[in-house]
Amino acid sequence: MTVIAFVIGIVVLVVGLAVSIAVHELGHLAPAKAFGVRVGQYMIGFGPTLWSRRKGETEYGFKALPLGGYISMAGMYPPSPAERERAEAGQPARKTRFFSTMVQEARMANDETLGDDDRVFYKLPVWKRVVIMLGGPFMNLVMAVLLFTILFSGIGVQTATTTVAAVSTCVPADDASDCTATDPAAPAAAAGFEAGDVIVSVDGTSVADFAEASAIIQDSPGQSIAVVVERDGATETLTLVPAAREVNGEEVGFAGITSQVDYVRQPVWTGAVAAMENTGAVIGVVAQLPVKVYDTAASLFTGADRDPNGPLSIVGAGVIAGEVAAADAPILNRVAGIIQLLASLNLALFVFNLIPLLPLDGGHIAVALWDGIKRAWAKLFSRPAPKPVDATKLVPVTFVVVILLFAMGGILIVADLVNPLSIF
Known part of the structure; x- marks a missing residue:
């Protein structure tokens, strides 16, 4: 593998992931703004800010670590009760345990985003809050x-088509890849198949891909079947007698045809x-x-x-x-x-x-x-x-x-x- 191609693959993935994260956060941002919530930031990544620009009340930007993203909405939680009142009154905060301190700090940080209006997340009807939070994953x-x-x-999807890629010259013994002088001629070669033929129907049944044609051939060992092919713009009918071969204890028909593989939409x-x-x-x-x-x-x-x-x-x-x-x-x-x-x-x-x-x-x-x-x-x-x-x-x-x-x-x-x- 070439180093340049390997690096390009990684870069494409990182860019694609960044776009996916950006779209995810847009899924939150669009309904939040539509419902009137104040959004302070729309950021792709975490850590130090690399670039940002304010448009209206929202700061848009990129951060150093492209491992996620976020939008900051006003009032993600209800305002904190007694502790904020104590802080505003100049009273010392109560001594708390580790997790209690974390709760207090989360409340205080949330309260800083509340402002003096009602454009806050927690006051929205339940269905609007669900729509905002569901918007990211939905995107x-x-x-x-x-x-x-x-x-x-x-x-x-890569599919074996009805176009013949190659025709075997023999029926090899024991699945060998090379033909010998004693191997019988392949049924497809004996029937007159040529590379480039497009199989239209097999035994009177129209076929859309090689799997359908192959299934009919495998079900017809030793039987004479008509195969209609398109060659140089005209149709021809070839008579094919599939050779009988044993596969997994069952007798199946073998023609000796290899199909072209192509992308089929x-x-x-x-x-x-x-x-x-x-x-x-x-x-x-x-x-x-x-x-x-x-x-x-x-x-x-x-x-x-x-x-x-x-x-x-x-x-x-x-x-x-x-x-x-x-x-x-x-x-x-x-x-x-x-x-x-x-x-x-x-x-x-x-x-x-x-x-x-x-x-x-x-x-x-x-x-x-x-x-x-x-x-x-x-x-x-x-x-x-x-x-x-x-x-x-x-x-x-x-x-x-x-x-x-x-x-x-x-x-x-x-x-x-x-x-x-x-x-x-």
Whole structure:
């Protein structure tokens, strides 16, 4: 593999991932602004700011670490109660434990974004909060469908077509590749097949691809069947008598035809179907993520082969992208491979962000739904409306989740450096 092509593959993946993150955050930004929430920042990446520009009340920019992104909305949580009042009154803060301090700091930081108006997230109706938080993962799903559609309907699927690529001269014994003087002539050669013929029908049945033609031939050992082919713009009917060969204990017909392989474009809805089918597989991986990460960590110490269907870090995805780009294959095959990889990454972002744990989008959706259930319950029994759910109380859980995510990410990065998965 060439180093330049390998690097290009990694760069394309990083750029594609950055675009996916940007689209994800746009999925949050657009409904937030449409619902009147003040958005202070729209950032791609974390860490120090590399570039930013303010447009209206929102600062747009890029940060140094392209490992995610965020938008900062006013009032993600309800205002903090007594502690803020004590601070404003100049009273000393109460001594608290570690997690309590974290809760206080989260509340105080949130209160700084509230302002003097009602353009805050926590005051929105539940359905609007859900729409805002669901917007990010939804955009990744849209990206995956778009990429799969480009892959299957724009480029196509490699398929053995009905065009004859080559005709064998004999029926080799015992699946040998070379013909000998004693081997009988291949049925296709005896019937007059030529390279470039396009098979139209076999035994009276129209065929759309080589698999259909091959199935009929295999079911007709020793039988005389008519095969209509198109040659030089005209149709001809050839008489084929497939030779009988034993395969896995069964007698099947053999003609001695090799077909041309080409990209065949699929219906436009194929991309959406593929996205749905792959989503199920991704859900299976995410549901077993702790176990699979543990197995990956174990492989580092035991030297065992990693599960090819296991999770990857961005480092591992970059290695695969580099291998695809540098593979000894036609450029269209490599482009298709990169597109498929980016589509899969977007599905992973879609599913992963819906996990109902803070700080993920699914956690904010769960909080909003719980708030809605409490309000509906109070309304049903004619009780006063409850106070908004204070998600800052979940900061300790959020802290633990973040630590676990960093730990799992670190394990996968080390594994992808020391014991990487490869497409070869």
